[in-house]
Amino acid sequence: MIERKVVIRNQLGLHARPAALFVKKASRYLSRVTISKDGIEVNGKSILGILMLACEKGSRIILKVEGEDEKKCFKELLDLVKEKFDEE
Amino acid sequence: MARKIQVEELLTEQGEKFQFRLLAGEKGLKRKIFSSDINRPGLALAGYTGVFQWKRIQILGETEISYLNSLNPKTRRSSLKKMMSFEIPVLILAKGLSPPTELLELSSERKIPVLITHLKTTPFIHLFTEYLVERLSPETTLHGTLVDVYGVGLLLTGEAGIGKSECALSLVERGHRLVADDLVRITKIGGTVLMGRGCEQGERLRYHLEIRGLGIIDVPSIFGIHAVRQEKRVEMKVEIAKWPDSGDIDLTGLEERRIKILDVEIPYVKIPLAPGKDVAFLCEVGAKNYLLRVTGVNPAKNFDQELIRLMERKKGEEA
Numbered sequence: 173m174i175e176r177k178v179v180i181r182n183q184l185g186l187h188a189r190p191a192a193l194f195v196k197k198a199s200r201y202l203s204r205v206t207i208s209k210d211g212i213e214v215n216g217k218s219i220l221g222i223l224m225l226a227c228e229k230g231s232r233i234i235l236k237v238e239g240e241d242e243k244k245c246f247k248e249l250l251d252l253v254k255e256k257f258d259e260e
Numbered sequence: 261m262a263r264k265i266q267v268e269e270l271l272t273e274q275g276e277k278f279q280f281r282l283l284a285g286e287k288g289l290k291r292k293i294f295s296s297d298i299n300r301p302g303l304a305l306a307g308y309t310g311v312f313q314w315k316r317i318q319i320l321g322e323t324e325i326s327y328l329n330s331l332n333p334k335t336r337r338s339s340l341k342k343m344m345s346f347e348i349p350v351l352i353l354a355k356g357l358s359p360p361t362e363l364l365e366l367s368s369e370r371k372i373p374v375l376i377t378h379l380k381t382t383p384f385i386h387l388f389t390e391y392l393v394e395r396l397s398p399e400t401t402l403h404g405t406l407v408d409v410y411g412v413g414l415l416l417t418g419e420a421g422i423g424k425s426e427c428a429l430s431l432v433e434r435g436h437r438l439v440a441d442d443l444v445r446i447t448k449i450g451g452t453v454l455m456g457r458g459c460e461q462g463e464r465l466r467y468h469l470e471i472r473g474l475g476i477i478d479v480p481s482i483f484g485i486h487a488v489r490q491e492k493r494v495e496m497k498v499e500i501a502k503w504p505d506s507g508d509i510d511l512t513g514l515e516e517r518r519i520k521i522l523d524v525e526i527p528y529v530k531i532p533l534a535p536g537k538d539v540a541f542l543c544e545v546g547a548k549n550y551l552l553r554v555t556g557v558n559p560a561k562n563f564d565q566e567l568i569r570l571m572e573r574k575k576g577e578e579a
Contacts, residue, residue, distance in 0.1 A: 185571040185575075186571075187564050187568050187571070188512040188514055188560065188563065188564040189512070189514060189564075219511050219512065223563075226571050226574065228569070228574045228575045229575060230578070231574075
């Protein structure tokens with residue numbers, strides 16, 4: 173299992189478009205993906221839960237990936253957040 | 261693809277409806293009509309052929325005939341000769357007007373057919389244009405099933421055996437209407453509207469569904485005549501896709517995907533099949549969502565904007 177604190181950096185936060193990107197990427201892997209914020213944990217392959225967290229710019233989330241392809245999956249998802257989901 | 265009508269076809273297929281009779285120029289019956297536009301050749305007869313729309317059907321009404329009759333025979337002949345030097349597909353006399361003899365002579369000579377109808381000029385033009393538009397509009401045939409769901413024409417597509425017909429059957433059972441199964445003929449009307457109907461030649465071959473394991477089902481016999489309709493505007497394409505095929509599934513509905521049929525854009529959604537999914541029910545909701553959007557409500561956008569506003573507020577509070 174890989175777990176790490178990540179900061180959301182894009183201006184608009186984790187709204188529908190970036191969340192959709194995240195879910196699409198996560199869904200390509202077998203690993204279980206979860207995001208948690210303020211003690212609430214949601215499934216990283218299900219969009220509505222992620223949106224309910226309302227992760228604004230600057231908020232800290234915990235990204236957790238667990239499974240046989242966890243290394244590759246974690247790196248790809250982390251890069252997506254770091255690259256601000258191709259937004260500002 | 262360009263469509264056409266041969267004058268001969270027009271005479272045999274529509275002769276009765278428009279009360280057509282051939283007066284002269286039978287050697288030109290193989291001429292083809294490509295345009296649904298008609299032309300009144302008044303100016304061409306008066307001598308101006310600069311922008312003469314000669315490829316169109318030429319209609320001679322009272323104005324043209326009385327003008328021709330006002331000329332002396334020599335001028336009349338040369339006026340008609342000038343107009344008929346063009347490869348006109350067909351000339352139609354309306355209102356049962358008797359043509360000048362020069363017209364008949366020239367039409368035989370030039371092999372341009374002349375038809376006569378007893379219908380009055382303007383009503384004839386309206387009726388005839390309606391027929392021409394339908395007969396000459398671009399057309400294509402697609403593999404799919406067309407259903408009317410809450411008044412929205414849904415074109416169900418997807419590979420053979422995926423369950424389009426079964427989905428249509430469920431929709432019919434819920435009170436919606438079947439238009440065509442397996443092959444849908446789509447016609448573009450007026451440049452922006454796609455009209456769909458079945459391809460069956462005979463009326464009795466219509467409205468059948470092929471259901472794997474059950475065979476051919478006669479929909480109106482089982483569900484009633486209200487379960488079918490002849491034609492329907494195609495407003496949205498719903499593709500039923502195999503799961504997993506999650507690559508390009510729309511998760512938010514923010515994108516409003518569109519596809520082109522005959523160069524007309526319509527919204528397009530893709531529904532992945534998975535155990536427990538009721539595709540027919542999803543089609544119903546898809547149709548209702550479409551109706552909401554048509555009225556200017558966009559649930560995905562509203563949701564996203566509300567979320568962004570909420571996050572902005574939170575950012576402000578922390579700062």
